[in-house]
Amino acid sequence: MNALSSLIVVFILAAVAWVGGEVVSLHPAFGIVVPALAGVVFVVGFAVRVVGWARVPVPFRIPTTCGQQRSLSWIKSGWLESPWTRTGVVARMALEVLLFRSLFRGTVAAITTEPVSDGHGSQDPAPGPARLVFGEQKWLWLAALAFHWSFLFVVLRHLRFFVEPTPGWVGVLGAIDGFFQVGAPAVYLTDVVLLAALAYLLIRRLTDAQVRFISLFQDYFALYLLVGLVTTGVLMRYFVRPDIIAIKQLTLGLVTLAPAVPTGVSPLFFVHLFLLSVLVAYFPFSKLVHMAGVFLSPTRNLANTNRMRRHVNPWNYPVKVHTYEEWEDEFRDKMKAAGLPVEKV
């Protein structure tokens, strides 16, 4: 249901944009107003979100330690997995953000009654007791990593539409990306990887019973939006070449705040631009803000210096405790009888 309704919504969005691209009088709205608004919503929304989190205190040190603490000098401590220095924390976060370290840890657990091996090659044919077995599970990690990195590459490659003259390194990126040249124009590796990774993530969400059960409308929506965005981009690059000069005029106009709507921009481009605008505007209000949130996660970005240094809770307040005096008052006679020392005789 969620999978279908979100798909329909994305199709409607694409159709709206197509119409906007077909009807010339709507070009200023779809070429300038919508992208500009989306940009503003993104910047403001993103800032509000991050500032909103950052203003909430982290009252307690709660790092999840995934390695040996720093304690006795002769015990090798896990500077990366249980960091106690800033360098350690930065390295831990870098691994988290750049390589998805925690996701990499992932295993898959299953219950089996397979016969237990006797360790000599031959097997007892009788089923064993029900037991848990663990297997490697790297596909999710691989697909997530492939998706994020190739998406970053694609975004950077698009700089050539937003900067004039195109910086040299953007060209180099494109050259590397197009290294495996197949015909002309060069097929970008990242385009292929991006589509494959998205396909994996989508198929996993649709076919894995547990993941489908936890998936909400917005989980599919983000994926379909991205698939639509990438598909229209790929179509324009390899199959229905649009007027690049006109597009660059439009995009440059947007970023230099000198809006211009050139003629000859195809409706397909308007679909691409509109889906991007929706994604960008949707970003701050959705789970996609994990991009910023990951940096603020207190279980990952704090050093395990809990007992080494004092950490202050800004809203710490006094609480009702049972003082020693009250306690002794209640038990004094029994304590005296038992020969325990008391404060008041």
Added chain:
Amino acid sequence: MADQTPGPDALAKVDFRPKGKTWLEPHPEFRKGTYCYSAAPKNLTYLGLPNPREWQPFNDDWKLPPDWKTIILDGMRERLDRYRSFRLFMDICVRCGACADKCHFYLGSGDPKNMPVLRAELIRSVYRRYFTPAGRIFGAVVGARDLTEDVLKEWFYYFYQCTECRRCSVFCPYGIDTAEITMIGRELLTLVGCNINWVIEPVANCFRTGNHLGIQPHGFKDSIDFAVDELEEITGIRVEAPINRKGADVLFVMPSADYFGTPHYYTLLGYLMLFHEIGLDYTLSAYASEGGNFGLFTSHEMIKRLNAKVYAEARRLGVKWIIGGECGHMWRVLHQYMDTMNGPADFLQVPVSPITGTRFEHAASTRMVHICEFTADLIRHGRLNLDPSRNDHWNVTFHDSCNPSRAMGLLEEPRYIIRNVCKAFHEMPEDTIREKTFCCGSGSGLGTDENLEMRLRGGFPRANAVRHVRDKHGVNLLACICAIDKATLPPLLEYWAPGVDVAGVHELLGNALVMRGERERTTDLRGEPLTAREEASAHA
């Protein structure tokens, strides 16, 4: 109770296919054996907690206060402004499902709402509905739910079906920690008087007498005296175990189970022998006679209220620093909360071992050292005379208790001790130890008998790994450093992996410790003849 519990083969048949189309519709169903009874009114009243009344989770009417919804939503708002963890974890989950099969309750029950992601969604859906624009406008379409009584009941069911073990947070790409969410969820439930007795009664006892079991000072002394007598029988040595003695160097705080339950009790014997042997100038306290802190399972405020007595007593007795015994949640509190809540401990000194001169720099601020850190240092410096052969009847594996491993990073110290006090040690499989350790299934106050089926289900992954080393290496003892483990793992293993006993690390140390002037030991600390056990294991 036990009679109604299905056998291991039946219980292990878990169906992981989610039933129904959506989780949004709350279906709270309190099936016997899978939930804990409500907190008795007298305990709530004693602590000054809201809405004390007679009720049970299986009742239709929970007798909530008339403005319960406002109380919960106001409580949520307050906590969203106080805990970045809570606010952030409400916002950034992408529902990738990496956490799903990391939870022992999910693995043991197959209930989809035990997937950490869905457990969090139970509260996230309400957050969306009342605190986000999308949820306000689109409602159920974007996974937002009205806060209804059924939703609240579902919170109760599943937040008391989470042991706050943090295993899922190890695997989450954003470090989302379900323990944080569960803790806040339980705080909110506490605001309207929906708690479980197995948590609130220990809290009330601890507040009043100083310990969970409600043992009064003279009873505490009796217990310790009994241990001293028993030690004399075993070793021929009469140790000192001073209580409330002013001017000692060190205050020793342990979980109360250590002086009242088995097999914890043998660990206490180990501590007492160790302190005597090295001549430590220490004292116990009847006021701070509990290190464990069931406040952690109630609210942050309650953690602070119970924990306060440790520093207060250290100050009153004028000790220099503190050692803490083998206890899981106790150490989560001592390591992550104590200094912030009840510090600064500037009236204490940075801990220095009087025996080895080691300065415990990593405890420079809290001034409290874990007994395993202290003992490992002694062994490293060759200050203990150890005879590991006295543990020859044990073939040992080690269970990393969730909190010392995932909240402290205390992994090597207990292993170092074990390797020095016994000869046969085998690790459980890689995916089930250290930071990936599996919970006993009964932590965070769920270790009560009415909850037995859920405990057995939740403990299955742990027990399964124990069974593996039992079958492969002949392991017959699971060592651990947590009082809840010691209480709840024996019945768990009896059910899933019979033939494996449970012990504290300092019990093994006590067995191996050769004390000056001791007579030849004929029994281990459990009073079992050493020779008979050796013969038994030789014949096995």
